Amino acid sequence: MTSQAVFQFQTAQENIHPLPQMEQVTQLEAKQVNVFYGSKHAVKDIHLSLYKNSVTAFIGPSGCGKSTFLRCLNRMNDTIPSAKVTGEIMIDGINMNQSELNATQIRRHIGMVFQKPNPFMKSIFENIAFAPRLYGASKAECKQLVEESLQKVGLWDEVKDRLHHSALELSGGQQQRLCIARAIAMKPSIILLDEPTSALDPISTSKIEQLILELKKDFTIAIVTHNMQQAARISDYTAFFYMGDLIEFNHTNQLFHQPSQQATIDYLTGRFG
């Protein structure tokens, strides 16, 4: 196979002009981020920005540190005792990666969706209302949030008659959309998705891809994916990780059509991964 193969990917930007450089507003900037699990250096000196209202895809072979890096961005690695994260994660001029800053408060503004749909063992309504209520949302506000969020993820019509049924009755794809609804109900500025469609069927997958394109109007999105077609379809930027290093980071169509690193070319042409 030649590097010609990379051109087979359809990218979302093909007919759209890439965002002009000056309109890119940085939402988050990671500087010199390193992660150690005990003595294992899992993420190495990563510098990367997420741009406002854009989708950034993280790709790379299994075990290269995509999830680990993603989890730095909302301080979820704090929950793993052996993990140590160094470096700066700047949002609005503040370094979020300081132990003095309350991780709980940070996570509230940065939503996360996991690989395996993980709705709470509660009703559909409670899944969404649970966290906002703890942050002081009134009964009426909760009700409105539930409807609003379910509308946004296209689940409202499917579940509006059984809001008080257990969320575990939903199909996998519906559960995942519920998890996205749950995340956006907190009105975060950034949403992190870690392989959100890898456990889903093609139809549910395409629904979620549509949804992500919809959501980027309101949120900044980072998504880990193993599916390069998916990265090409929905992302504006792509970051290629390899063995804990960020090898290449560029506009998605640039990275897919004119990769500058040999490792990227090898990965895109399927020589490893």
Place this chain on the structure above:
Amino acid sequence: MNAKLTDRIATICFYLIAFLILSVLAILIGFILYQGLHVIDWTFITQPPGSILTGGGGVAPQLFNSFYLLVLTMLITIPIGLGGGIYMAEYAKPGKWTQMIRLSIEVLSSLPSIVVGLFGLLLFVQLTGWGFSLLSGALALSVFNLPLMVRVVEQAISAVPKEQTEASLALGVTHWQTIMKVILPAALPGIITGFILASGRVFGEAAALLFTAGMTSPVLDFTNWDPSSPTSPLNPLRPASTLAVHIWKINSESIVSDASKIAAGSSALLIIGVLIFNLSARFLGQWFYKKLTSTR
């Protein structure tokens, strides 16, 4: 020998073992019920024991004491058990300290209950100066029951999928709120089942009570609900013999004429009680699980 045959033989062996266990249980329960069931009537469960001369009467105070002691014990052990279990499952970091706690729990849970009873005699009966009392008995039973309760809670919490915790933390919910509102509700069916099973064990315990709650019950006035009055059944500082202790006492040193009849009836009553605890543990656990996970 081919795989199919091996599989056959193994299957038959397992069936035999299962059948053996079942038949031991069936024979035991059948025998006790056969001996005792006909003794149990309304008088037996509502009347105090008759006098030494006349015999007869029932085991009402003992039955009441068994339940009351169970309630007192649970009042003490549920909060501590919950706290300990939550600590072990959610806060204890692997290390020397945690290992030591775990070891202590194991040692405590393997102590013979008669030893716990003697310890209770020294501490809760003599040192406190309460004498044989329900409270001393409840404290001794708590010592005996606590390790099990901690383990029940810890296991139920650990069985809650990690993803539930992650989902909650990722929403900006604090660890404590996550424990209270996500983990504990999800662990509740397991916790309740475990608590009821532990109740069955407490309900039938005798050895730990011989020297703590005592082997006698004062004459009780079931219309007197003032806990400070010595004839009130609620008074926690009165001595009390439970059903299990009563059986032991009657069988070993009673001189009433119908001792064996009373012992048989009490045994049947005790077995029925324990069976009810075990069955209700199953049903309540399942019911809670359904309620939590499906339509409400």
